[in-house]
Amino acid sequence: MGGPAWPPSRFWQYWALAGMLVLTAAFWWGVEGYALTQSNFPRGQIADGLLRFTVLILTPALVIAWLAAGWLRRRVGETGYWQLLGIVAMIWAGGVLVTRMLVT
Template sequence: MADNWPPSRFWQYWALAGMVVLTAAFWWGVEGYALFEGPYPRGQIADGLLRFSLLVLTPALVLVWIVAAWLRARVGERGFWKLLSLVALIWAGAVMVTRILIL
């Protein structure tokens, strides 16, 4: 049996990032769905951004976090963190703009 304890720094940071990523994705899934189903007035841009962030960006954020081992082997540790950061920033921007336009 290989001695893999304690886990490498990559996996420690990955677990910490997962707490943030999964909490944020769950929060936006619930909040975004409530905004989608609620009686909030919204225009075409807000509606399209809401749908895009719920149907494309949120799953992409979770997917990038889940496939960490595969991505780490292909793009390296720094590449993985850059990719996760890029997706997270795009997701956070879309969520922020959507909330501003709707509320």
């Protein structure tokens, strides 16, 4: 039978573990961010803009970077992919942290 190799390579094992964190964090911030945008809590224009940016731009970028693993792995290699995912995750986490500090 010509099915996929089992067990999957170390890269895909780490990718699945990273996915648990990425998808949980994205879902959490999607729900939390949406609730904050719908609340009547007073906030400034900068906080409101950063809130919308993190929910509408950074969160999908994080999920897309995780989903595009196979395509990116062929182009930048395994190390380059993990560096890219790490950079996107740090930018996302920083944006969320600053947003949370400004909004609440």
